[in-house]
Amino acid sequence: MDDNQGFFERVYEVCRHIPEGRVTSYGAIAKYLGAARSARMVGWAMNSSKNLEDVPAHRVVNRNGMLTGKSHFGGSDAMQQLLEEEGVPVKSLQVQDFEKFFWDPMKELP
Template identity: 80%
Template structure:
């Protein structure tokens, strides 16, 4: 297993723990994994996860609650629709009440 594959799998393990109706950020996952400067790498892992049905990649947004990964969901509104199906309100491309819905793995899993 390459280093990237190992890191990606660790990202997926964290992502699988994000509760229904909550969101986290690429940076929060990276920080939890001890790689605080690797938010972009977490994004790459999310991009590579779309064939994994048990990884809720739609729950991972940027540090401001913006659906920056939207274009990796087939260029549609699928990411927004998946979040809204979990009662997460999205206005434009941004999660409303982001601070209230934010799930911090450092606090929740440590």
């Protein structure tokens, strides 16, 4: 297993803990994993997770709550629909009340 694959698996494990109706950011996951400057690599992991049904990649957004990964969900509004079905309000491709719905792995995971 190469280093990227190991990192990706660690990212997926964090993502599996994001509760329904909550979102986190690429940077928050990277920080939790001790790689605070690797938010972009977390994004690559999310892009590579599309065939993993147990990884809720739609719950990972950028630091401002923007749905930057939306193009990886088969349709332009699929990511938004998934979030809205879970009760997360989205307007103009941005999570509304981002702070209210933000899940911080640093606070929530051991």
